[in-house]
Amino acid sequence: MGLPKIVVLGAGFGGLMTVRGLQKQLNHQEAEITLVNLNPYHYVTTQLHEPAAGTLDPDHTRVALESLINRDKVRLIQDKVTGFDPKEKVVRLAGTDEPLAYDYLVFALGAHTETFGTKGVFENALLINNLNSVRMIREHIEYNFARYQASDVKNEDLLKIVIGGAGFTSIEFVGELVDRLPYLCKEFDIPREKVQLINIEAAPTVMPGFDKELVDYAVNYLSGKGVNFRIGTPIQEITEDGVILKGGEEVKAATVVWNCGVRGNALLEESGLETMRGRIKVDEFLRAPGYEDLFIIGDNSLVFNNEERPYPPTAQMAMQQGQHLAKNMVAMLRGGEMKPYRYAPKGTVASLGRNVGIGTIGNNNKKVFGRKASLIKKLIDARWFFILGGFSLALKKAKF
Amino acid sequence: MGLPKIVVLGAGFGGLMTVRGLQKQLNHQEAEITLVNLNPYHYVTTQLHEPAAGTLDPDHTRVALESLINRDKVRLIQDKVTGFDPKEKVVRLAGTDEPLAYDYLVFALGAHTETFGTKGVFENALLINNLNSVRMIREHIEYNFARYQASDVKNEDLLKIVIGGAGFTSIEFVGELVDRLPYLCKEFDIPREKVQLINIEAAPTVMPGFDKELVDYAVNYLSGKGVNFRIGTPIQEITEDGVILKGGEEVKAATVVWNCGVRGNALLEESGLETMRGRIKVDEFLRAPGYEDLFIIGDNSLVFNNEERPYPPTAQMAMQQGQHLAKNMVAMLRGGEMKPYRYAPKGTVASLGRNVGIGTIGNNNKKVFGRKASLIKKLIDARWFFILGGFSLALKKAKF
Incomplete structure (x- = not known):
C-alpha cells in the first residue's frame, strides 16, 4: 500500500544475498519486496564449467527459489526483464504490458558476453552463460562424438574442441574436459588421442592477471593432459567450420566455446545510464551516479581499488555487495546511515578438474596448488550452499 | 596346414552360436576356424531399442568377443567384409589386400535396411542398426532438446520424434521412448506435453502379422502414453525437416527414425548369388542353392513354413540355425550325416518399455500381456547372456 517498493532484478549471487x-532483517510493515528472475531457480554461475563439460549434473548447480525465498515477505515474479526506466522508476517485463513500479531498484542481472568485435560469436559459438547454454555444450560435444563414430567416413574435426579465451573460467572448463574425455571416449569407443583440445588466447599469457607461478602450474598440468595452448593468438572470426585466427589461419573444429570475458548488461546502456564497457561506476553506496534509488551490484558494478584499477567481476564481490546492500537498505528505510562498501578480497582459487587446483588465499595472497587448492575450491562451493540452505543443502550439493 | 578352413562372417546371434x-565340439586337429567381425564385441540386436531411447547403457548390450571365443581354437579377425566370391572361395576384407581363403563359409552378417524406395532414408533418418547408430539416436534426441531449451525462439519441431514403421522393433522403441521422456523432459526443463511422438505405418495395422488382441493392447497402452499413431500412411520421402507422407502432407520433426523392415545383405547380391529381396532361399542344411560349402544363417536365410510362407527373420531362428549348423559341420567334417534344419518357434514377446509387454509363448501360442510379458522378455534376454557367459554374465547384464 503505502510501503516502499523494493524490486530486485536477478537471483544470482548478488540479488539473492540482497x-x-x-x-x-525487515518485517512485513517495512517494505514490499519483489524479486524478478528468468528461471524458477538460482544457479551457481561459478560452477557452470562442470555441467558444460558433463562432469556434474546441472541439477547439482541449482536450487529452487521457492526454497530460498520467504514468500510471506517476498513476491517472486518469474519473467524476463526487457528494460527499465530510472527516471520513471519502472521495470518492463516480457510477460506483461503492465510496468513494474519501484521505489528502490537493485539491478543484479549479471553480465553479458563480450565479443571484442569477433564475428560469428553468437551465431556459431557455444557459451558458458547459464544452465541451458552449458547443457547445450555437453550435448553438442556428445552429439559430435556420436556422429563421428556412426559415420563410415571419419571426419576428425568432429572430435576437435576449440576454447576461445584462456581466462579463469576457460581454464576451469578445460580442466573439467580433461577429466571427462577418458569417459567420453570410452562411451563412444573413440581413442583418446584422436580428440583435440585447443585453447586459444589473444593475450600473451594464459589467465592474464594471475600469478605467473600459478599460471605455469596450470599450463604444465593441462599441457601434460594433452591440451594445446595457442597464446598471443587473437580469434578473428568464428565460422560454421571452426575459427579463423588473426593472420588468416583456419582451425577447424565442430565445437567452439567462446569464453573471452564479459561486458555490462545491455539493459544498462539501453536505459540511458552512462556506462564503461557496459558497466556502471557505482558510488560508495553501490548506487548509479545521480540516483539515490538505483543500486547496481555484481558483475555490472565497477568498483575500483586504491590504485584506481577496477576489480574483476567475481561471485565473491557480488555476494559481499548483496550482503552489504541489504544492511544499508534496512538502515536507509529506518532513517539510519548507510555505510560505504569496500571490497575485501579473500583470495581466488581455480579448479583444474576434480582433484587439482591453483589459487591464492588470505590477506597475504598465499599460493596454493594441486589437491589442496582443489579442496579449498570445494569448500568455497560448499560454503555458498551452506549460506543458502545450511548443512542439509551443503551436504546434498557437496562434491567431496 | 591341410586342415579344412572354416570362416564365419559376423558375430551376431547366428555366427556366435556357430x-x-x-x-x-571340435578339437585342434579337425579344423582351422576363423571368425571375422567388424567390432571387437558382440551386441544384442534385439536390445538395441533400449540404448536408442537412452533407457539402457549401450555397454549393457555388448560383450567383448575376447571373452566369448576360445583363442586357442578360433582366430579372430576384426575387419569389415567387403565381399566374397563363392566360386573362388575367398572373402575380401577392407583392412588387407590379401583375400581370406575358405573351405567352408558361414555367412552370418545380418540384414540391411529396407527403404521400399522411400527417398532420403540414408541421408536424413536415423537407424536402429548397431551400437553406433543407436547412440546417435539417443544423442540426436538429447541434442535437439538442448537446442530447444537454449534458444530464445522456441522451435517446437525440435521436440517432435517421428518413428517410421510400426513393426516389432519400432513398437519396442516407442515403448522405451515413452518411459524415457519424463526423465528427459525433467533433465532439460521441458514440459512433457510439448514433446510429440508420432508413429507412422504404411500397413493398415500396427505390428502387421501379430495377433489383433495383442496389437490392440499395445496401441491402447502407447496411445494412453501420448503416442500418436498414423496407420495406413506410407512415407514418401524423408527430408531434412521431417517426412512427407503419400499424398503430400508434411510432418515436420527434427528426429526421424526409420525402422520399416530389413532386406538381405547387399554382399549376397553382389556375390552373384540368386536372392529374393536380398535373402537366400537356403536348402534344408542351410546352404545356398548349388553350393556345398556356403552356409547362410540368420536374417539372410529364407526359411519357409509348411504353407510355403517365409518365417520372419528373428534372433530366435538365427540362434537355432547357428547351433544346428555347428552340429552339422562337425558331423560333416567327421564324415557323418548332416541333419535337416526345421524352425521350432517358441513364441514372440515384445516389450513396451520397462514393465509392460505383449506376446505369445509355447506351442499353443498362449497370449501374454503386461507385466508378465515384460518379465518373460527379460528372461529371454537373460537366457542369451546365460548361454554366452553363464550365471555371472546373466547376472551382470540382467535388468530385473
Whole structure:
C-alpha cells in the first residue's frame, strides 16, 4: 500500500544475498519486496564449467527459489526483464504490458558476453552463460562424438574442441574436459588421442592477471593432459567450420566455446545510464551516479581499488555487495546511515578438474596448488550452499 | 596346414552360436576356424531399442568377443567384409589386400535396411542398426532438446520424434521412448506435453502379422502414453525437416527414425548369388542353392513354413540355425550325416518399455500381456547372456 517498493532484478549471487538479507532483517510493515528472475531457480554461475563439460549434473548447480525465498515477505515474479526506466522508476517485463513500479531498484542481472568485435560469436559459438547454454555444450560435444563414430567416413574435426579465451573460467572448463574425455571416449569407443583440445588466447599469457607461478602450474598440468595452448593468438572470426585466427589461419573444429570475458548488461546502456564497457561506476553506496534509488551490484558494478584499477567481476564481490546492500537498505528505510562498501578480497582459487587446483588465499595472497587448492575450491562451493540452505543443502550439493 | 578352413562372417546371434558350437565340439586337429567381425564385441540386436531411447547403457548390450571365443581354437579377425566370391572361395576384407581363403563359409552378417524406395532414408533418418547408430539416436534426441531449451525462439519441431514403421522393433522403441521422456523432459526443463511422438505405418495395422488382441493392447497402452499413431500412411520421402507422407502432407520433426523392415545383405547380391529381396532361399542344411560349402544363417536365410510362407527373420531362428549348423559341420567334417534344419518357434514377446509387454509363448501360442510379458522378455534376454557367459554374465547384464 503505502510501503516502499523494493524490486530486485536477478537471483544470482548478488540479488539473492540482497533479498535474503532484506527478508531476514525487515518485517512485513517495512517494505514490499519483489524479486524478478528468468528461471524458477538460482544457479551457481561459478560452477557452470562442470555441467558444460558433463562432469556434474546441472541439477547439482541449482536450487529452487521457492526454497530460498520467504514468500510471506517476498513476491517472486518469474519473467524476463526487457528494460527499465530510472527516471520513471519502472521495470518492463516480457510477460506483461503492465510496468513494474519501484521505489528502490537493485539491478543484479549479471553480465553479458563480450565479443571484442569477433564475428560469428553468437551465431556459431557455444557459451558458458547459464544452465541451458552449458547443457547445450555437453550435448553438442556428445552429439559430435556420436556422429563421428556412426559415420563410415571419419571426419576428425568432429572430435576437435576449440576454447576461445584462456581466462579463469576457460581454464576451469578445460580442466573439467580433461577429466571427462577418458569417459567420453570410452562411451563412444573413440581413442583418446584422436580428440583435440585447443585453447586459444589473444593475450600473451594464459589467465592474464594471475600469478605467473600459478599460471605455469596450470599450463604444465593441462599441457601434460594433452591440451594445446595457442597464446598471443587473437580469434578473428568464428565460422560454421571452426575459427579463423588473426593472420588468416583456419582451425577447424565442430565445437567452439567462446569464453573471452564479459561486458555490462545491455539493459544498462539501453536505459540511458552512462556506462564503461557496459558497466556502471557505482558510488560508495553501490548506487548509479545521480540516483539515490538505483543500486547496481555484481558483475555490472565497477568498483575500483586504491590504485584506481577496477576489480574483476567475481561471485565473491557480488555476494559481499548483496550482503552489504541489504544492511544499508534496512538502515536507509529506518532513517539510519548507510555505510560505504569496500571490497575485501579473500583470495581466488581455480579448479583444474576434480582433484587439482591453483589459487591464492588470505590477506597475504598465499599460493596454493594441486589437491589442496582443489579442496579449498570445494569448500568455497560448499560454503555458498551452506549460506543458502545450511548443512542439509551443503551436504546434498557437496562434491567431496 | 591341410586342415579344412572354416570362416564365419559376423558375430551376431547366428555366427556366435556357430563358432561357439564348433569350438566346443571340435578339437585342434579337425579344423582351422576363423571368425571375422567388424567390432571387437558382440551386441544384442534385439536390445538395441533400449540404448536408442537412452533407457539402457549401450555397454549393457555388448560383450567383448575376447571373452566369448576360445583363442586357442578360433582366430579372430576384426575387419569389415567387403565381399566374397563363392566360386573362388575367398572373402575380401577392407583392412588387407590379401583375400581370406575358405573351405567352408558361414555367412552370418545380418540384414540391411529396407527403404521400399522411400527417398532420403540414408541421408536424413536415423537407424536402429548397431551400437553406433543407436547412440546417435539417443544423442540426436538429447541434442535437439538442448537446442530447444537454449534458444530464445522456441522451435517446437525440435521436440517432435517421428518413428517410421510400426513393426516389432519400432513398437519396442516407442515403448522405451515413452518411459524415457519424463526423465528427459525433467533433465532439460521441458514440459512433457510439448514433446510429440508420432508413429507412422504404411500397413493398415500396427505390428502387421501379430495377433489383433495383442496389437490392440499395445496401441491402447502407447496411445494412453501420448503416442500418436498414423496407420495406413506410407512415407514418401524423408527430408531434412521431417517426412512427407503419400499424398503430400508434411510432418515436420527434427528426429526421424526409420525402422520399416530389413532386406538381405547387399554382399549376397553382389556375390552373384540368386536372392529374393536380398535373402537366400537356403536348402534344408542351410546352404545356398548349388553350393556345398556356403552356409547362410540368420536374417539372410529364407526359411519357409509348411504353407510355403517365409518365417520372419528373428534372433530366435538365427540362434537355432547357428547351433544346428555347428552340429552339422562337425558331423560333416567327421564324415557323418548332416541333419535337416526345421524352425521350432517358441513364441514372440515384445516389450513396451520397462514393465509392460505383449506376446505369445509355447506351442499353443498362449497370449501374454503386461507385466508378465515384460518379465518373460527379460528372461529371454537373460537366457542369451546365460548361454554366452553363464550365471555371472546373466547376472551382470540382467535388468530385473
